[in-house]
Amino acid sequence: MRRFARFALLPLVIVVSVITLGAADTQARYQDLGHKLMCICGCSEILIECNHVGCPDSDRMLAELRAAIDHGDSNNAILTAFQDKYGPTALAAPMLTKFNVVAWIVPPALLVLGLFGTWILVKRWRMRVAAAPVVEEAEMSDDLRERIRKETEV
Amino acid sequence: MPTFGSFALLVALALSGYNLLAGAVALRQLATGRRGAIAPERLAETARRAGIASFFATACAAFALVWAAFTNDFSVAYIAEHSNRALPWAYKFAALWSGQEGSLLLWAFLLSAYGFVLRARHKVDVKLTAYASTILAAIQVFFLLLVNVAATPFSLVPGGLAPQDGNGLNPLLQYPEMVIHPPMLYLGYVGFAVPFAFALGALMMRYPGEKWIHITRRWTMVTWLFLTVGIFLGMHWAYNVLGWGGYWGWDPVENASLMPWLTGTAFLHSVMMQEKRGMMKSWNVWLIFSTFMLSILGTLLTRSGLVSSVHAFAQSPIGNWFWIFLVFILAVCTFTYIYNRDHLATEHKLESLVSRESSFLFNNLVLLAACFTVLWGTFFPVLSEFVQGNKVTVSAPFYNRVAVPIGVFLLFLTGIGPLLAWRSTSMKSIRRNFILPGIVALVVAIAVIPMGVQPWTIFTTDQEGAFYSWITFALAAFVLTAILNEFYKGARVIGQKSGQSLLASMVQLTRRNTRRYGGYIVHFGIVLIFVGIGGQAFNQSHEQTMNYKDSFNLGPYRVECLDYSQDTNANYDTEFAMLNVYRGNRFVTKLAPELRVYAVNGQPSTIVANHSTLVEDLYVIYAGKDPSTGQPVIKAFLNPLVSWIWIGLLVTILGTGIALVPNMSASLAAQRHHVTVPAEPVAAGRAGD
Numbered sequence: 001m002r003r004f005a006r007f008a009l010l011p012l013v014i015v016v017s018v019i020t021l022g023a024a025d026t027q028a029r030y031q032d033l034g035h036k037l038m039c040i041c042g043c044s045e046i047l048i049e050c051n052h053v054g055c056p057d058s059d060r061m062l063a064e065l066r067a068a069i070d071h072g073d074s075n076n077a078i079l080t081a082f083q084d085k086y087g088p089t090a091l092a093a094p095m096l097t098k099f100n101v102v103a104w105i106v107p108p109a110l111l112v113l114g115l116f117g118t119w120i121l122v123k124r125w126r127m128r129v130a131a132a133p134v135v136e137e138a139e140m141s142d143d144l145r146e147r148i149r150k151e152t153e154v
Numbered sequence: 155m156p157t158f159g160s161f162a163l164l165v166a167l168a169l170s171g172y173n174l175l176a177g178a179v180a181l182r183q184l185a186t187g188r189r190g191a192i193a194p195e196r197l198a199e200t201a202r203r204a205g206i207a208s209f210f211a212t213a214c215a216a217f218a219l220v221w222a223a224f225t226n227d228f229s230v231a232y233i234a235e236h237s238n239r240a241l242p243w244a245y246k247f248a249a250l251w252s253g254q255e256g257s258l259l260l261w262a263f264l265l266s267a268y269g270f271v272l273r274a275r276h277k278v279d280v281k282l283t284a285y286a287s288t289i290l291a292a293i294q295v296f297f298l299l300l301v302n303v304a305a306t307p308f309s310l311v312p313g314g315l316a317p318q319d320g321n322g323l324n325p326l327l328q329y330p331e332m333v334i335h336p337p338m339l340y341l342g343y344v345g346f347a348v349p350f351a352f353a354l355g356a357l358m359m360r361y362p363g364e365k366w367i368h369i370t371r372r373w374t375m376v377t378w379l380f381l382t383v384g385i386f387l388g389m390h391w392a393y394n395v396l397g398w399g400g401y402w403g404w405d406p407v408e409n410a411s412l413m414p415w416l417t418g419t420a421f422l423h424s425v426m427m428q429e430k431r432g433m434m435k436s437w438n439v440w441l442i443f444s445t446f447m448l449s450i451l452g453t454l455l456t457r458s459g460l461v462s463s464v465h466a467f468a469q470s471p472i473g474n475w476f477w478i479f480l481v482f483i484l485a486v487c488t489f490t491y492i493y494n495r496d497h498l499a500t501e502h503k504l505e506s507l508v509s510r511e512s513s514f515l516f517n518n519l520v521l522l523a524a525c526f527t528v529l530w531g532t533f534f535p536v537l538s539e540f541v542q543g544n545k546v547t548v549s550a551p552f553y554n555r556v557a558v559p560i561g562v563f564l565l566f567l568t569g570i571g572p573l574l575a576w577r578s579t580s581m582k583s584i585r586r587n588f589i590l591p592g593i594v595a596l597v598v599a600i601a602v603i604p605m606g607v608q609p610w611t612i613f614t615t616d617q618e619g620a621f622y623s624w625i626t627f628a629l630a631a632f633v634l635t636a637i638l639n640e641f642y643k644g645a646r647v648i649g650q651k652s653g654q655s656l657l658a659s660m661v662q663l664t665r666r667n668t669r670r671y672g673g674y675i676v677h678f679g680i681v682l683i684f685v686g687i688g689g690q691a692f693n694q695s696h697e698q699t700m701n702y703k704d705s706f707n708l709g710p711y712r713v714e715c716l717d718y719s720q721d722t723n724a725n726y727d728t729e730f731a732m733l734n735v736y737r738g739n740r741f742v743t744k745l746a747p748e749l750r751v752y753a754v755n756g757q758p759s760t761i762v763a764n765h766s767t768l769v770e771d772l773y774v775i776y777a778g779k780d781p782s783t784g785q786p787v788i789k790a791f792l793n794p795l796v797s798w799i800w801i802g803l804l805v806t807i808l809g810t811g812i813a814l815v816p817n818m819s820a821s822l823a824a825q826r827h828h829v830t831v832p833a834e835p836v837a838a839g840r841a842g843d
Contacts, residue, residue, distance in 0.1 A: 031695075036551050044405065045398065049400065051397050088547070091546070093549060093551035094548065098542070103530070103531070103548060104556065106530060107530055107531075107560075108556065110526060114519045119507070121504075122506075122512060
C-alpha cells in the first residue's frame with residue numbers, strides 16, 4: 001500500500017513540477033534574493049525591506065541584484081558575488097560552507113537528539129514501572145459523560 | 155528634584171542591602187538553630203519591612219525623574235537627552251524608559267513593586283516568602299547599584315548649565331503603543347524574578363510539597379501575560395511605525411524577548427506535571443532558573459552591543475555588570491541545585507508514550523528547541539567571529555528555515571495534547587478523539603489549495619513558505635476543532651443536566667474549571683496567531699513613482715494617486731500623498747502615507763497608511779521622492795491575514811484572564827441552577843490541565 005502510494009505520488013509531483021517550472025520568473029527571483037541579502041548601510045535590515053530614508057547603499061545594491069538576474073546568473077553565483085564584494089554580513093543567512101554549516105545543523109540535530117533521548121528515557125521508565133492498565137473506555141456516552149461530570153464538577 | 159531622586163535611590167539601596175543581609179542572617183539562624191542577640195524571627199521581620207520601605211524609596215526616585223521630565227528640568231542630563239518642551243505629556247512620561255538610565259530605574263522600580271506585593275502577602279507562607287524576599291532583595295541590590303553607580307539617571311549636565319531645550323524623544327518612539335510596550339515587556343522580564351525567587355528559595359530550604367508552585371502559579375501567568383502583550387505591542391508598533399511591511403524581523407533584541415517567553419511557556423505547561431503527578435521537579439526548577447536568566451540576557455543584549463541590532467540606541471559598557479550578574483546567578487543556581495538535588499526526586503515515572511504527560515514532555519522539548527534555535531541564531535555571529543575571524547549575519551532566512559518547522563511541530567502538539575488522557579491512552583480513545591479534528595484538517599488542507607495555497611512549490615522553487623502555511627492552516631483546523639469539541643462535549647453534559655442553552659452551558663463549563671478552559675482559549679488565541687503568521691507566505695508588494703491620476707493594481711485593489719503635497723509645523727516637516735483605493739469600480743477608502751522629518755533632530759519617520767480587513771491588509775508607505783521627477787515613490791504591500799495576529803492576542807489575553815479567575819464552586823453552581831451536587835468532592839482547580 002505504501003509502495004503504491006509512493007508510485008502514485010511520483011507522477012503527480014513530476015506533473016506539478018513541470019507545470020509550475022516557469023513560475024520562478026525574474027520578479028520572483030528578485031524578491032526572493034532581495035530577502036536573502038542585507039543592506040550594508042548599518043541599518044541591519046533585509047535589503048529589499050530597507051526603508052531607511054536616503055540610504056546610501058540599498059538602491060545601488062538592488063540595482064546590482066537586478067542586473068545580475070537580468071544577466072542570467074544563478075542564485076548561488078549572485079549570493080557568492082555579493083558575499084565577495086560586501087563581505088559575509090551582506091548575506092541574510094550564512095551559506096552552507098565550512099564552519100557555517102554548523103549554524104544550520106546544530107538546532108535540528110539537537111531537536112532530533114532530544115526527541116530520541118526522550119523516547120529512550122520513557123522506554124526505560126516504562127520498563128521500571130509495572131505496566132499501567134490501559135483504561136478501556138466503554139461506549140462513548142457513559143464513560144465520557146462520567147469523566148466530563150467529574151471534571152466539570154456537576 | 156535631582157537631589158531628592160539621587161537620595162531616594164541611595165536610601166533604596168541601603169534598605170535593600172539591609173533586607174538582603176538581615177534576611178540572609180535570619181534565615182541562616184533559623185536553618186541552623188543558632189540564635190543571635192536578636193531573635194531570627196524579629197530580624198527576618200525587620201528585613202521584610204526594609205524591603206517594603208525600599209519600594210517607597212524607589213517609587214520616589216521614579217517619581218522624581220518623571221517630575222523632572224514634566225517640569226522640563228534640563229539640568230538633568232537624562233531629561234535633556236530624552237525630552238524637550240514640545241513633547242506631548244504622555245511621551246514625557248515615557249521618557250522614564252526611553253533611555254538607558256531611566257529604563258534601569260524602571261527595572262528597579264518594578265522589581266521593588268513586585269517585591270512589595272510579595273512581602274505584603276507574606277502570610278501565605280512566612281518562611282518561604284522570607285527566602286523569596288531575600289533573593290529578590292539580592293536582585294534589587296544589583297539594579298540599585300547600577301542606577302547609583304554605573305548608570306545614574308539624575309546626573310547633571312556637564313558644566314551645570316541647563317540648556318534651554320532638550321534633544322527630544324526619538325521620533326520612532328513617539329507612538330501611543332510606545333507608551334505601554336516597554337513597561338509591559340519590563341513587567342514580563344522583571345516578573346519572572348518572583349517565581350525564580352520562590353523556586354530558588356524552596357530549593358534552598360528543601361521545601362516539602364508543591365506549594366511553591368501553587369503560590370507562584372498566578373505570578374507566573376500574569377508575568378507571562380505581560381511579556382506576551384509586550385512582545386505583541388512591539389510587533390504592532392514595528393508594523394505600524396517602521397514601515398517595512400512586516401512585524402517581526404528576528405532582530406537580536408526581539409529574539410531576546412522571545413526566549414524567556416518560550417521557556418516561560420514551557421514552565422507553565424510542565425508545572426502541571428509536578429502538581430498532578432509529582433514529576434519533572436528538577437526540570438521545572440531549571441526551566442524557571444533559565445527563564446529568569448534569559449530575561450537578564452535580554453537586558454544584557456539591549457545594553458552591551460554584543461550583537462548588532464536595530465535597537466542599538468541603548469548600548470553602553472554596563473554590559474559587563476550584566477555578565478557578572480548572570481554568571482553569579484548561574485553559579486548560585488547550580489550550587490543550590492547540586493547541594494539539594496536529592497530533594498527533587500520524582501515521585502512517578504512516565505508509563506506510556508501515548509499520554510498527557512509525554513505530550514507535555516515533548517511540548518517542553520520542542521519549546522526548548524525553539525528557544526535554543528533563537529539563542530543559537532542570535533549568538534552565532536559572535537561564535538563565527540571567534541572561530542572564523544569574521545562575523546556573519548543570521549537573520550530571517552535562517553529562522554524561516556529552522557525555527558518555522560519547529561513552530562509547526564509545536565502547533566501539532568498543541569492539538570494532540572488535550573486529546574490524550576493522563577497516564578495512558580488507549581488506541582480506541584485516540585481513534586475516537588482524532589477522527590473529527592482529522593477530517594476537518596483534511597477538508598481544510600484540500601479547500602485552501604484552490605485559494606492559492608500551493609504546497610508543492612516547495613519542490614519547484616526554494617520557497618518553503620507556502621508549504622508551511624498549508625500545514626499550518628490544516629493543523630490550525632485540527633486544533634480548533636479539537637478545542638471546540640472539548641467545549642461542546644462538556645457543555646452538552648451541563649446543558650442536559652441543567653436545561654441551559656449550549657452557550658450558557660459553555661460559560662458555566664468555563665467558570666467551573668477556569669484553568670482548563672481558560673487554557674483552551676489561550677490555545678485558541680495562539681492558533682489564530684499561527685494562522686495570521688501563515689498568511690505571510692503570500693505577501694505581495696509593489697513600488698511605483700506616482701503622478702496625479704497614476705494607478706497600480708495590487709491583489710484585488712487598485713490604488714490611484716489623487717494628490718501629493720507637503721506641509722510643515724513646529725514639530726516636523728511632512729510630505730504626503732493622497733491615494734484613493736478601489737476594489738473593482740467600488741471606492742473603498744482613502745489613504746494618506748506620510749514621511750515626516752522632525753525639526754529637533756532632523757530624523758525622518760514613516761507614517762504608514764493601512765487599510766486592514768480580516769482577509770488582508772493594504773499597507774502603503776511614502777518611500778520618498780523620485781529625484782528626477784519630484785513625484786512620490788509609493789510602496790504598497792498586500793499582507794494577508796495579519797489582523798488575525800492581533801485578534802489572536804486579544805483571545806489569548808481573554809483566556810489567560812479566565813485562567814486566573816478562581817473556579818466557581820460546584821455547590822454554588824448547583825445552587826444557581828438546581829443541579830444535584832455529586833457525593834464525592836472534586837478538588838476545585840485540580841481537574842484542569
